[in-house]
Amino acid sequence: MSHLELAGLSAYPESRVDYAGSTYFMTRGERMLGVIGESAGFEGTRHEASGALLCPLTPANAAALRRRLPWLNPVPLGLRTSAGFGDRLGLATPGHVLAVRGTGIAPVFAQQSVRENARTHRTPQQVLDDAMWGVFQAGWREPWGADADHLKTPADAEAFAAAGYTFYTIDPGDHVDNAADTDPAATLTAKVDTLPWDILDSSAKDLEERYLKVLLRLGRFNLYFDRPVLLRAAAKYG
Template sequence: MIEELISALKGKGFCLYPKSIRKTEGGATIFVAKRGCEKFICVIEGSNPIGLSPEAAPAVENIGFYKLSWENYLKLKEVLPIAPSPCNKKASFGTGDRLGLVTAAHLDVLSRYPVLPVVAQQSPRELMKEHRTFKSVLLDAVMGLLESGYTGAFGADA
């Protein structure tokens, strides 16, 4: 399946993040793909459609491409464990990745240790200075989480 996905996407200029492939209980396959500088949440619907919208790029075969908007995040967290959670470990580790650019790499490393990664971090002062919102910080962190294939708990303190 992965080879067919990679081939279909490559023919349309997309690069698949293989670690990102996940199946939902409803049978949907969800993964992250990139074209140029843009990342997309890609969905092959199962028996229970997730209902993301609007499509951000034309479909390739039966694959829908979506931006990770707040509305789409709310729908995705109903079928995937992508919501921040309280610290359930003796230790936590704040990554300090203010823009979510290396969240996937941080999660890859931190998944090897008994810590709760805190990946969505930005102070109120930084939010104002960067003209960002908590939602945008969380969405950037979640995209990295999806890209990495990480399935454990994570924290947010933006």
Template sequence: MHIIHDKVLFVISDHKTDYLILEGNDSLGFFGELITVGSHQAIKIPLTHHNANILRSHFPFTNPIPVLRKKRSFGLGDRLGIAGEGHLRVFKACDAYPVLAQQSMRELTLTKRSYEDVLDAASFAVFKFGYHDGFGADGDHLKKMDDIENVLKLGYTMITLDCSDYIKNDVLTLSDEEIKNRITLPEVMKKIYLDREINVEGHLIHFNEMDLMRAYYVYQDAIEYTTKVYQKFFKNQAYAANLELSIDETMTPTKPVEHFFVANELKNQGVVLDTLAPRFCGEFQKGVDYIGDLNQFERELGVHAAIARHFDYKLSIHSGSDKFSIFSIIGNHTKGIFHIKTAGTNWLEAMRLVAIKDPNLYREIHAFALDAFDEARKLYHVTTDLTKIPSLKTLSDDELPALFQLNDARQLIHITYGAILTAENNQQDRFRTKLYRLWSSYHQEYARMLESHIGEHIRKLYDGFIS
């Protein structure tokens, strides 16, 4: 409950959707319906984009803020627009800043939502639950100038620049001689990097000629594009927003020398990054724990974290959902200064709730997901083996929730979210209405599940730097 111009404004629910209720008959710019309750008049206000804008104009705490320069930040990709309460329960109890509004163009296309929808859901959530500590809004994995400009004008306070279109992955097929024939290293670059050792917190960064040529070949176009984006949108604080650079969408892990090269070249161009996301060794697949050599990951993470500190930005870890085996390592080597991105794990918890509360609906969706999997797999890198998922015919209803403890079953449901949410039957949505009705009926259970699950992410991260 909040006061605006001496009038009470609060949120109610009719078990189907939420509304704002404003005391009196003065709309204060909101669009709504005048209602009478006993002898009192009030305005019933639907949660539309217009009304979200009015809410943000009256209550500054419902606007996102730049958070990447805070010590700890945590991205929460709420694909459904209903995870706010569970997320805010977690972040009311810790000092990390949540990025409540975080979606990519791919996610919006697959869920048929918009950047307005995502930001509005976050603003209404912080108003409803009285969260005043600040939250971020991330235009995630954006590639095009027009898309970047659009989300910044909407008020997003962070852009994750995806440079994968400018990174040359064909380097994997090229010999040293072929690379030498394709590029000519600028002499000034040779003077900067060759025949010297660079000490970064005790880690020695050394470039041989082929290291430098490969880094230049793979990343130079991405560096030039990042510079253009920075100069247009971020130089001289054109927008009150942070810039994260994503170079994790590559075919090979980012070597420390390559990380240093990218960061140093951007610094030389006057680009100020707030976070950078390398591609780490091992596998960061969707919705499951880290796959790879933990010792190698820890060794290389230590160097990457030192490079990030050297250039005064935070290290960002993408596809951070459910990476429980490495969270304490991340917390330790980043010294508690990090940005973590999660997304699909919130969707998985929502679907686990379906398996608990409506087994028949879950069985129907699971069968649909098996049919949709091959098409969905084209958009995601996963190593799912469908033969390892038990046939649902062999499982009782009480056993269905345990499927979400199996990596292959988790990834089946994880990557088919778009197909599930947009499926139609006789020109009517097949699952979406049923799902949202269930989630609305059990919203408190969903909030508790998220509080526990996302809370476990935070606890393990903090274990790494709080003794």
């Protein structure tokens, strides 16, 4: 029986961390952060039998724990094979850890869009903190990411940036010209001619010279543009 159990506390065993002279763990039942040792910066109530400071899972305590345990901060994952989990409830990350552990896949445990947050009444900070508490509970020590999904405006990104997200998925859907799917050739040509080529530091002629009749090898796949397909793509996506 562990010291914590003898003191009447039941903790998730994977959550226990001995780091830089202090011990951290998460209690079962009413989940709380336990800190034994240096507890400055945490807000909680002292548990007399164990000597631990028991702290509610608040944003302030989440931030304090991230400062103590660096692997609880999301990081950029670069070109690693990754997968986003998109936990809408804020409770599923421990299960996601079990699913991804040992696969070699880099997890993006915090992944929500502005629309999803509006529907679930959560903030980017809550999503990240919920994922972090799950990472801590399940004992995940490897890199993980946080994706600000489906961003449509610069203002959308601000709260995610302030929370510490490391991946930003831009949704240009409002600027996609779906009419280009069926526009006649003359209309497509006119639309392509009026694209902001000065900003793109290019021209319609450069576009055709760069992509027409050029075989693009993409791993096992080959991509080839004829003029109608190229103009349709340029007009649709700008």
